[in-house]
Amino acid sequence: MEVNSSKVEHIPVLARTLVEQVNLPRDGVMVDATIGQGGHSLLFGRTLGPNGVIFALDVDKKSIQGAQIRLKDLECKVIFIYGNFSQIGELVREHKVEKVDFILADLGLCSGQLADTEIGLSFQTDMPLDMRIDKSIKSGAADIVNKADQKSLADLIYKFGQERASRRIARFIVRERQDRPITTTGQLAAIVSRALARPGRKRKSRIHPATRTFQALRIAVNNEIQNLERLLASASALLAQKGRIAVISYHSIEDRLVKNNFKANEQAGIYKIITKKPIVPSREEIGENQRARSAKLRIAERQ
Numbered sequence: 001m002e003v004n005s006s007k008v009e010h011i012p013v014l015a016r017t018l019v020e021q022v023n024l025p026r027d028g029v030m031v032d033a034t035i036g037q038g039g040h041s042l043l044f045g046r047t048l049g050p051n052g053v054i055f056a057l058d059v060d061k062k063s064i065q066g067a068q069i070r071l072k073d074l075e076c077k078v079i080f081i082y083g084n085f086s087q088i089g090e091l092v093r094e095h096k097v098e099k100v101d102f103i104l105a106d107l108g109l110c111s112g113q114l115a116d117t118e119i120g121l122s123f124q125t126d127m128p129l130d131m132r133i134d135k136s137i138k139s140g141a142a143d144i145v146n147k148a149d150q151k152s153l154a155d156l157i158y159k160f161g162q163e164r165a166s167r168r169i170a171r172f173i174v175r176e177r178q179d180r181p182i183t184t185t186g187q188l189a190a191i192v193s194r195a196l197a198r199p200g201r202k203r204k205s206r207i208h209p210a211t212r213t214f215q216a217l218r219i220a221v222n223n224e225i226q227n228l229e230r231l232l233a234s235a236s237a238l239l240a241q242k243g244r245i246a247v248i249s250y251h252s253i254e255d256r257l258v259k260n261n262f263k264a265n266e267q268a269g270i271y272k273i274i275t276k277k278p279i280v281p282s283r284e285e286i287g288e289n290q291r292a293r294s295a296k297l298r299i300a301e302r303q
Helices: 015-021 039-045 061-070 085-093 111-115 141-147 150-161 166-177 185-196 211-221 224-238 252-267 283-288
Strands: 029-032 053-058 077-082 100-106 239-249 271-273 296-302
Touching: 015 039, 015 239, 015 296, 029 039, 039 053, 039 061, 039 100, 053 061, 053 085, 061 077, 061 111, 085 100, 085 224, 100 224, 141 150, 141 166, 141 211, 150 166, 150 211, 166 185, 185 211, 211 224, 224 239, 224 252, 239 252, 252 271, 252 296
Parallel strands: 029 053, 029 100, 053 077, 100 239
Antiparallel strands: 239 296, 271 296
């Protein structure tokens, strides 16, 4: 029985494709490094028997609570772990497990997280400007926006958001915060929109003007790139022979890291790359779930 624990239904991206690409034995051991609402694990869990195990990791306690409800009827054992996937090896080995058959990391956000006003990720609704998915992190987005110097802010927006107008956006932010602190997502989105507005010109991009800036801040606040690097660096030691790792990324910074890691491990004789090119969602899937449009799936197998 599927239970939706939030008001917003989360649709797992490329779920059917993953199940086709990864065949878990009935007694297999899987690590879902980003359990979210449990959609991927629900599908894989249905293929596991009573001796199968799913390690369900997440830094978002609300996601874990939702996944606990959704996965409660699975026949296999599900071990929920509140922790960051950058520590995947230590977290799994604490449970006396040395090797696993499958590691899955969906790097996207849950719909529930985007709608959660306590996290403050969305500019669709005016929310407190926070962006900390893991509440143990001390500094939120408002701290960066209101305290970082103009150059550091511009560099951050360019590096993690790949925003060409980062210097102009940073200049507008610094000018605005001199009058009053920037404390909500709506405030920041309006500032970025003004910075990118050009009289007499129509924007060609289909995405909201603030999308890249919000992405950059979210990545910085949650240390997403460093954590992904640590996950990729430690995954091969945890995988059993013929075990597979699958990563779903949503922007080129993440995808490049995954691609380069898989390639380096293949050259070292550690991995065999299963997806020579990343798998992307079909038109039908994108039609059903617009958040899937930028997803890229890469899979490698431990040799």
